[in-house]
Amino acid sequence: MTTYSLWEHIPGLCEETPVLDFYPAENKKTDACFVILPGGGYGMRAEHEGKGYAEMLNAMGLNAFVCQYRVSPHRFPLPLQDARRAVQFVRSKAEEFGIAPNKIAIMGSSAGGHLAALTSTYREPVPPATADAVDAFDFLPNATVLCYPVIWEVDESQITHAGSYQNLLGDQFDTMNGKINPAKLVNNTTPPAFLWHTSDDAAVNVCNSFRYGEALRNRNIPFEMHVFPNGPHGLGVAADRPHIHQWVNLLKNWLIDLGWL
Secondary structure, three states: OOOEOOOOOOOOOOOOOOOOEEEEEOEEEEEOEEEEOOOOOOOOOHHHHOOHHHHHHHHHHEEEEEEEEEOOOOOHHHHHHHHHHHHHHHHOOOOHHHOOOEEEEEEOOOOOHHHHHHHHHHOOOOOOOOOHHHHHHHOOOOOOEEEEEOOOOOOOOOOHHHHHHHHHHHHHHHHHHHHHHHHHHHHOOOEEEEEEEEEEOOOOHHHHHHHHHHHHOOOOOEEEEEOOOOOOOOOOOOOOOOOHHHHHHHHHHHHHHOOOO
């Protein structure tokens, strides 16, 4: 594993340094790759949803990059800056990494799923721009993989994970809560998606995935979704739960269908 700095001069508050951990596949089978955003409620980053996913993807023959994006006390838009920059950084060095610049998927779990979906949908500029060579590259990924994602804003439906939104927004909560709901930001440029969730997830309601899927369908953007009947939040690869662990092969089949494997 090799770690790269995302910026020479990091924009915004930086009580921790956002970096990109590169996990190259020993037996690379494709020029597609993944940028991974671990979950953790925007308060931490769960290793099993970062390194754990990278190793899973390496086993499929894919290069993987884990973005160690900034979390609380860092607020929006800093995590989004880091996620966008990760995609731009990988795309800018596509030849060096042996990847295709049009085959970069973004993947996230829970709050990391929110950030992955936001990177795939939020089109507003996020100042301050760094205005370097990497900035010239598109930050929009070519595919999105969401594992039990936080999607919906905090409202009367009470289906979301309020703590994630509160950690991300801080004192911006009242003004920004409804403006960073990825399901409401889906547009014709949003990439195709693969989603999975468990129906009885007690931390992040499965309706979050449904809302994102519905938004994609309304825009005629292809997606695949799998809902497993039982299982707690934060399962990651779920190697000890054979029924849910099927999602790994389902993801592989989806990538084959995309022509990426």
